[in-house]
Amino acid sequence: MTDLTPLLAFRWSPRSFDPCADLDRTEIGVLLEAARWAPSADNRQPWRFAVGHRDDETWKRIMVNLPDRDQRWAGRASALLLAAHCAPEADPTGYAFYDLGHAVAQLTVQATALGLHVRQLRDLDRAGLAADLDLPADVRPAVVLAVGRLGDPLSLPADLLDAETGLRRRRPLAELLLPADG
Numbered sequence: 001m002t003d004l005t006p007l008l009a010f011r012w013s014p015r016s017f018d019p020c021a022d023l024d025r026t027e028i029g030v031l032l033e034a035a036r037w038a039p040s041a042d043n044r045q046p047w048r049f050a051v052g053h054r055d056d057e058t059w060k061r062i063m064v065n066l067p068d069r070d071q072r073w074a075g076r077a078s079a080l081l082l083a084a085h086c087a088p089e090a091d092p093t094g095y096a097f098y099d100l101g102h103a104v105a106q107l108t109v110q111a112t113a114l115g116l117h118v119r120q121l122r123d124l125d126r127a128g129l130a131a132d133l134d135l136p137a138d139v140r141p142a143v144v145l146a147v148g149r150l151g152d153p154l155s156l157p158a159d160l161l162d163a164e165t166g167l168r169r170r171r172p173l174a175e176l177l178l179p180a181d182g
Contacts, residue, residue: 007109007112007113008109008112010112011108011109011112012117012168013117013118013119013120014117014119014150014151014153014164015073015119015153015156015160015163015164016073016076016150016151016152016153016155016156016164017073017076017077017078017117017146017148017149017150017151018076018078018148018149018150018151018152019075019076019151019155021078021148021149021151022053022054022078023053023078023079023116023147023148027114027116028051028053028079030110030114031081031107031110031111031114031116031147032049032051032107033110034106034107034109034110035047035049035103035104035106035107035110036103037106038099038102038103038105038106039099039102040095040099040102040103041093041095041098041099044086044095044096044099045099045103046085046086046087046095046096046099046100047083047084047085047086047096047099047100047103047104048083048084048085048086048135048139049081049082049083049084050062050081050082050084050133050135051079051081052079052080052081052082053078053079054077054078054079058080058133059079059080061129061132061133062080062082062129062133062144063075063080064128064132065124065125065128065129065132066121066123066124066125066144067123067124070121070123072157072160073146073156073157073160074119074121074144074146076148076151076155077119077146077147077148078147078148078149079146079147079148080144080145080146080147081107081144081145081147082129082133082141082143082144082145083100083103083104083141083142083143083144083145084100084135084139084140084141084142085097085099085100085139085140085142086138086139086140087138087139087140097142100142104120104143104145107145108120108145111147115149116147116148116149117147117148117149117150118145118146118147119145119146120143120144120145120146121143121144121145121146122143124141124143124144126140126141129141153165
C-alpha cells in the first residue's frame with residue numbers, strides 16, 4: 001500500500017464513534033461539496049442526500065429505519081446521511097445508482113481528509129425512509145452514512161469489539177482480476 005495516497009490507505013469504516021463529538025455545518029458542507037463534484041453520466045448528478053445531525057428530527061427519522069443491531073453503534077455518530085439516487089423513467093441505463101457510488105466515495109475520501117470516519121449501512125428500511133423523510137417518488141434510498149470522529153472501541157458492545165479492533169483485510173489483487181481470454 002505504499003504507493004496509495006494516505007487518504008485511501010488509512011480510510012476505514014469504524015463503528016466506534018465519539019458520542020460527544022459534533023460536526024459543524026462547514027464540515028458537512030465540505031463533505032457534500034466533495035460529493036457534488038463526483039463524475040456522473042451526462043453530468044446529471046442523480047444523487048440526493050438527507051442530513052441528520054445527532055438527535056435532530058432527520059437523524060431520528062433515519063435512525064428508526066436502521067436495524068436494531070446497527071442502532072446500537074450508529075447512535076454515536078455525529079451525523080447520519082441518507083444517500084439516495086434519482087431513478088426517473090428517463091434513466092433506462094441505470095447509471096444513477098452507479099453515479100451515486102462515485103458521490104459517496106468522494107464524500108468518504110473527503111471525510112478522511114478532514115480526520116472524520118464514515119461507515120456505510122446498506123441494511124435499512126428503504127420504504128420507511130422514503131415515507132418518513134417524505135421523499136419524492138423518483139428518489140430511492142440506497143445507503144445510510146454514519147459520519148463522525150473516532151471514539152473508544154471499548155465502548156462498543158462485546159460482540160462488535162473483535163470486528164472493530166481486528167486486522168483489516170482485503171482480497172489479494174489477483175483475485176479481483178477477471179481471467180484473460182483464451
